[in-house]
Amino acid sequence: MSENPDSVQLAVIGGGPGGYAAAFLAADLGMKVALIDVEANPGGVCLYRGCIPSKALLHAARVLTESREASHFGIQFQPPQIDINRLRAWKEEVVGKMTGGLGQLSRQRKVEYIRGRATLVDAKTVSVVGPSGERRLTFEHAILATGSFPAMLPGLPKSDRILDSTSALDIASAPKTLLVVGGGYIGLELGTVYAALGSEVSVVEMLDGLLPGADRDLVLPLAKRVEKIFHKIMLSTKVAEMKEVKGGLRVKFEGSNAPEGEQVYEKVLVSVGRKPNSAIPGVERTRVEKDAKGFIKIDPQRRTAEPSLFAIGDVAGEPMLAHKATHEGRTAVEVIHGKNVVFDPRAIPAVVFTDPEVAWCGLTETQAAQENRPVKVARFPWGASGRATTLDRNDGVTKLVIDPESEQVLGVGVTGVGAGELIAEGVLAVEMSALAADVALSVHPHPTLSETVMGAAEVFYGQATDIYRPLKK
Ligand code: FAD
Ligand code: NAD
Secondary structure, rough: OOOOOOEEEEEOOOOOOHHHHHHHHHHOOOOOEEEOOOOOOOOOOOOHHHHHHHHHHHHHHHHHHHHHHHHOOOOOOOOOOOOHHHHHHHHHHHHHHHHHHHHHHHHHHHEEEEEEEEEEEEEEEEEEEEEEEEEEEEEEEEEEEOOOEEEEOOOOOOOOOOHHHHHOOOOOOOEEEEEEEEHHHHHHHHHHHHHOOOEEEEEEEEEEEEOOOHHHHHHHHHHHHHHOOOOOEEEEEEEEEEEOOOOOEEEEEEOOOOOOOOOEEEEEEEOOOOOOOOOOOOOOOOOOEEOOOEEEEEOOEEEEEOOOOOHHHHHHOOOOOOOHHHHHHHHHHHHHHOOOOOOOOOOOEEEEEOOEEEEEEOHHHHHHOOOOOOEEEEEEHHHHHHHHHHHHOOOOOOEOOOOOOOEEEEEEEEOOHHHHHHHHHHHHHHHHHHHHHHHHHOOOOOOOOHHHHHHHHHHHOOOOOOOOOOOOO
């Protein structure tokens, strides 16, 4: 390896959960690594304007909702005083703590963190322009981990009242009325936050159901609850026209649930998906190829069509999730380090951190139906869970998608409070090729929500202790 300070074995462009995980593993394996990002510390979208700030605000929302709902079991709180400036400052503290920690981890591992915007000079050289001027580095390999950015609807007026996920997370204020365009992850998570803070939230979704990627039975408990906390949910409907007027945005809708006439909203959040950040300056000087949606094309080892360049995370394809980016990053580094491995998980969990949370992994019932694949589905409704009852939250369901011949668990879905934590057991079951019997015979602690996973496996055999579901003869 060259001792030239401007030459590294691995340059990682983009410091999100894909990029920093890759850089850290490469350093742990003894490589000379540079990690490049425009921010002061690593973290990427996930830590600065995604997963972490949204979950901090969702925690605050949950506290508000739980304190309101405690009256059901005899505890009355005074209406909350919300100091939105303090809430914003706390959220920033959370982000600062996490990103500062990543900066420290980079230094401990001797990863050279270079702040600035990267341009590929060629397939072996990167130029970084940042606060301390220009820096040029040559590398043996580089990992492109430049993430994604929010998609916008065409034809919208230029207006501060139109938010994307980044500006919505700034919570400048809780508007009186908020229209959320898109009933996916971001719309429902941030809609939940704003509703808890007191905004009257309406959601418009062009498809005929919320969270189109999830099985309908998992979405049902969430749909029932959001009907109560949101002002209006307009499915199979789109925004036809939007104009800025005094005090708000006037919106005309089209579709089967479009309201009559025009509606005025103080703010509008557009959350209709994200696009890959694949227009990396200089990438056209390499052999990197993109698909029709703009994702960088990669092989199972995360190699691009240019031998020295790998790509991971949001820029390299769906699902656009932090944990997928991290694992891809680690795979790419292992390949660069000489291991013959591929990225081939059976289960990448998806968690929507709404209230209740919706989580799934592995094969979904919808996918099985689309593929004409025979499966048996065993469901355990949370009405039968002691723990859910003590939490006053029976609105949940746990289900297993099982191969009827081998009895192998192929997929798991959970909706309910804490579903995002529970799904990890499902991931392990699917990855380890667990049989329904393995799950049913594993002693789960009582009283916990995790028992619902065991309970669903017992339902598969028609022998669930807590629910009478005999097998059909
Ligand atoms: P990113 O995190 O997008 O990071 C890419 C980095 O590259 C950025 O810092 C960018 O500035 C930098 N960069 C780009 N171009 C250049 C360049 N030319 N030079 C230098 N730097 C550059 N996922 C989950 O799994 N769980 C969640 O709860 C979750 N919540 C989310 C909430 C919101 C509101 C949003 C928007 C997203 C959420 N996501 C969540 C998705 C998650 O943030 C992404 O999947 C994840 O951040 C992708 O990681 P990445 O490493 O691919 O890139
Ligand atoms: P999304 O794909 O989850 O949802 C977008 C929704 O907008 C879809 O339901 C789609 O049908 C709808 N839509 C599209 N065009 C529309 C239109 N013109 N009018 C009305 N509805 C329209 O996208 P998102 O919510 O923007 O989130 C982007 C991505 O970020 C997610 O797919 C996910 O990968 C990631 N994310 C993950 C989490 C998490 O893991 N908890 C949280 C937030 C974001």
